[in-house]
Amino acid sequence: MVCLGNICRSPLAHGILQSKLDPSYFYVDSAGTASYHIGEQPDKRSIRIAQLNGIDIRPQSARQFLRSDLDTFDYIYAMDESNYSDILKLATKEEHRSKVKLFLDENENAKVKNVPDPYYGDLTDFELVFKLANETCDIIANKLIAQTFR
Numbered sequence: 339m340v341c342l343g344n345i346c347r348s349p350l351a352h353g354i355l356q357s358k359l360d361p362s363y364f365y366v367d368s369a370g371t372a373s374y375h376i377g378e379q380p381d382k383r384s385i386r387i388a389q390l391n392g393i394d395i396r397p398q399s400a401r402q403f404l405r406s407d408l409d410t411f412d413y414i415y416a417m418d419e420s421n422y423s424d425i426l427k428l429a430t431k432e433e434h435r436s437k438v439k440l441f442l443d444e445n446e447n448a449k450v451k452n453v454p455d456p457y458y459g460d461l462t463d464f465e466l467v468f469k470l471a472n473e474t475c476d477i478i479a480n481k482l483i484a485q486t487f488r
């Protein structure tokens with residue numbers, strides 16, 4: 339799960355998807371395309387909204403997306419089109435490019451293409467991020483489970 343800072347949106351998507359998958363089979367992580375917040379805990383508002391929904395994202399620590407993540411992970415979900423194009427700039431082969439998805443493209447019910455950046459917003463903006471991420475992670479988790487255990 340990749341956003342810009344790895345403190346607001348992708349930590350929520352990371353915690354939510356992780357909560358829907360068995361850790362014996364699936365490894366979930368998140369990162370930011372920018373370096374501003376490396377080593378920081380998720381934003382207090384992301385922590386709060388996750389906690390209200392029974393998910394603890396406090397152990398997460400922000401890191402920057404690495405070129406090697408394109409080898410390490412099977413799927414890479416970008417929170418918005420800007421993150422998507424920044425990730426693709428690091429891709430050197432078709433195998434990399436084909437792993438990179440726009441997160442909300444997985445959710446045909448979503449009315450927007452980009453998960454809105456809530457950084458300069460208030461808790462309501464974080465609630466919307468949670469709702470979008472939760473709906474979309476349900477779809478992604480079901481797909482991953484179906485293709486892994488078919």
Ligand code: 4NP
Nearest residue numbers: 341342343344345346347457
């Ligand atoms: P995120 O939100 O990409 O969802 O983690 C942001 C966090 C920090 C900044 C921008 C967006 N920033 O400009 O520092």
